[in-house]
Amino acid sequence: MENHVYEWLNLTLRWIHMIVGIAWIGASFYFNWLENRLDRLSERAPGIAGQLWAVHGGGFYHLQKFEVAPPALPEHLHWFKWEAYTTWMSGTALLVVVYYLNARAFVVDPSKVELDAYMAIGVGVASIVASWIVYDLLCKSPLKNMPITLAIVIFVYFAALALALDLLLSSRAAYIHVGAAIGTVMVANVFFVIIPGQRELVDALKQNREPDPVPGRNALLRSRHNNYLTLPVLFIMISSHFPSTYGHAHGWAVLAALSAVGVAVRHYFNIRHVKPKAAWILAAAFAAMVAIMWYTAPERIDRGAAATVNEADAAVIVRERCTACHAAEPTQPGFASPPAGLSLEDMETVKTNAERIYMSTIATNTMPLGNLTGMTETERALLGLWLEQQIEASR
Ligand code: HEC
Structure with a gap:
């Protein structure tokens, strides 16, 4: 009975996690798309940066983006944050139910290190918390003025984390903890940086003053990171169905390579409206997938023709x-x-x-x-x- 209850807890949490995750990432994709597709050239009212017409679900929509802010704050202003928070909460609960409640089976790999269940859970939780601290410090360091270098350092950090976890925990748990760490970074970005940045804009408008530009600038950097981290995280969330990835002898390198593919594909969708010739990125991503498939192909061990097993x-x-x-x-x-x-x-x-x-x-x-x-x-x-x-x- 108890196991049956766990199974249904797993099912319910997973279902919720998927729904709120879709709501979060869906809204995020939609606003990115909107930003990229705004018509900024044709005639528009003063103070409007761009507009867009769309037809969906049997109706026409006309959206406008303001250059700075509307002259007065509207009565109902929609924020997008609970999608992110509930994704994190349901994801954390799922991590506990699926991995931590049966840590000996799912988190420990005695062929690597004989950790007891609590130690293994400790390593997992520490990797998540430490990732946010390291990432946040990096974003506040002088690297913040060198966005490409910062991005590379963040990438190397997560690849190193994957390697370290793969040495200590079961390969599957290593992957899911990298996913949980990146997901936590993304949600913490929303909670600690992006939403406060927006709140400063709204407060400035209410108090009739110029908004402080710093929170907005930080929010932009973090939301850019979130944008690029999305595809790698989504892969990690389905990775447990693919033992040829996490179970590979260099599972961490497979993860880094697939994440690079995800980042590249995301980049293509970010720039394709201004660089129509960027489609080569998709071709390169496809070629990389084929190369990774080849790299992870199982090796047949040659045992000689004589041996047979009944x-x-x-x-x-x-x-x-x-x-x-x-x-x-x-x-x-x-x-x-x-x-x-x-x-x-x-x-x-x-x-x-x-x-x-x-x-x-x-x-x-x-x-x-x-x-x-x-x-x-x-x-x-x-x-x-x-x-x-x-x-x-x-x-
Ligand atoms: C302690 C429990 C346990 C034992 C023992 C165990 N498995 Fe599994 N096995 C699992 C779980 C849990 C999954 C599901 C993983 C998932 O959720 O994708 C699984 C999945 C699988 C899959 C499907 C993988 C895929 O997605 O293609 C295969 C094949 C498999 N096990 C074979 C075996 C074989 C063969 C043995 C014995 C040598 C074995 N298992 C022993 C728990 C176990």
């Missing part, structure tokens, strides 16, 4: 090391139903999923999860050999 031996390994979790009714505490919908109780299912199992258990060491079932290297090699035979036979 099905009965493979079945014993799967039964002992996998079916505690991958069964219709798992016996492993914390599991209510077979993870990934994969019950490995009969060998036919194992054969049909041979490639997937090879990827998670042989090419990468992401299964058994946290090696909770204590699979030995010999067993891994034997199972690998048998899986290779099945994959060959099915060709």
